[in-house]
Amino acid sequence: MPFVPSFASSGLLDAAATAARLPWSELADEIAALLQDNSMVVPQRAVLPLAQGGSLFVMPATDQAVAMTKLITLTPGNAGTGRPSIQGDVVVFDIATGQRRLVLDGPTVTARRTAAASLLAAQRLAPVPQGPLLIVGAGVQGLAHAEAFIHGLGVREVWIASRSRASAEALAAQVQALGAQARVVPDADAAVPHCPLIATCTTGKAVVLSAPPRPDTFIAAVGAFTPAMVELAPGLCQHIAQHGRIVVDTSDALHEAGDLLQAGLDVAALPTLGDVVRDYRNAALKHPPGPVLFKSCGWAGWDLAAARLALRHGSPALAAMESVTATPA
Known part of the structure; x- marks a missing residue:
C-alpha cells in the first residue's frame, strides 16, 4: 500500500498545529530579533477590495533564508453566520532550495x-x-x-x-x-x-x-x-x-x-x-x-517572524541555517 502523507507531515498545519509552533514569549522574542535583522525585506502589503465589502490581503516578506507570503481574506459579512471573518494561509519557502516547507493557518498566525x-x-x-x-x-x-x-x-x-x-x-x-x-x-x-x-x-x-x-x-x-x-x-x-x-x-x-x-x-x-x-x-x-x-x-514582518519560529520548532536543520545567514544590526 503506498504511503499517504498526513496533513501535518506534508507541511500543511491546521490551527492547533500552527499555534503549537508559536509559543507566546518565543514569538515576542522572534519579533524582537527580526527587528534587528538587516536582511529582512518587507514590501507594503497589497489590499484588493472584493465584492460585497470583503478584502484580499497579500503580504510577502523575506530574510536571507526564508520567504513567505500571507494570503488572507477579510469578509465582514461573515459576522454572525458561524463562518470566520478572516480566512487564509501563510505559505513558507526555503530560499536555498526553493522548496515550500510549511503552510500555516492564516487566522492563527494573524x-x-x-x-x-x-x-x-x-x-x-x-x-x-x-x-x-x-x-x-x-x-x-x-x-x-x-x-x-x-x-x-x-x-x-x-x-x-x-x-x-x-x-x-x-x-x-x-x-x-x-x-x-x-x-x-x-x-x-x-x-x-x-x-x-x-x-x-x-x-x-x-x-x-x-x-x-x-x-x-x-x-x-x-x-x-x-x-x-x-x-x-x-x-x-x-x-x-x-x-x-x-x-x-x-x-x-x-x-x-x-x-x-x-x-x-x-x-x-x-x-x-x-x-x-x-x-x-x-x-x-x-x-x-x-x-x-x-x-x-x-x-508582514510579524508573519515572517512567525514563519521563522514555526520552522525552527519543526526543522532544526533549516533553523540552524537561518541563524548563520541572518545579519543582525
Whole structure:
C-alpha cells in the first residue's frame, strides 16, 4: 500500500498545529530579533477590495533564508453566520532550495503575531506590566491578547468589555481556564481607572474608549488598520501625545493608523516598535513617565517572524541555517 502523507507531515498545519509552533514569549522574542535583522525585506502589503465589502490581503516578506507570503481574506459579512471573518494561509519557502516547507493557518498566525507584537511592546514599555488588564472586544484578538499577556507578563486579573454580553462571558470563561480571574464590565471607560493595561481588539467601526488613562497606563490598540477605522477617541490620543508617549508598530502606520490620523497627530514623527527594540536600554532615560499607547496596524514582518519560529520548532536543520545567514544590526 503506498504511503499517504498526513496533513501535518506534508507541511500543511491546521490551527492547533500552527499555534503549537508559536509559543507566546518565543514569538515576542522572534519579533524582537527580526527587528534587528538587516536582511529582512518587507514590501507594503497589497489590499484588493472584493465584492460585497470583503478584502484580499497579500503580504510577502523575506530574510536571507526564508520567504513567505500571507494570503488572507477579510469578509465582514461573515459576522454572525458561524463562518470566520478572516480566512487564509501563510505559505513558507526555503530560499536555498526553493522548496515550500510549511503552510500555516492564516487566522492563527494573524491572531498570535498581532498579540505577540503587543506583548513585546508591553514588555518594553508598560509601567505596570502585571495588570489588571482591560480587554475591549471579546473576539479572536481579545482571546489572543488575554493569552499573550497572561503567559508573557504574568497577568492574573482580566476585565472584559464587549458589545455582546454573551461573547464577553465566553471570553471570561476562557480566561478563567487559563488560571486568571475574569470579570465582565458593561462600560470600558468606567474600568479605565482600575486597569493599567488595556488592549482594544474590536472591528474598528466606532470609538470604544475615550476616558483619559491613568499616568501608568499602557494601551495596545490593534483593531483599526485603515484611515477610516477607529477605536480610540481623538481626545484620548491627543491626551497621550501630550502627557505620555505614542509608539506605532511600523512606519506603514503613516497611512494606516486611523485612530491617530483622525486625531490630527503627526504619525510620521512617532517612534516605531523597531526604534524601541533597538534603543531599549536608553528609552527609559529619554522619556518621562506617562501613559503609553502602542498603535498596531499589522505588518508582514510579524508573519515572517512567525514563519521563522514555526520552522525552527519543526526543522532544526533549516533553523540552524537561518541563524548563520541572518545579519543582525
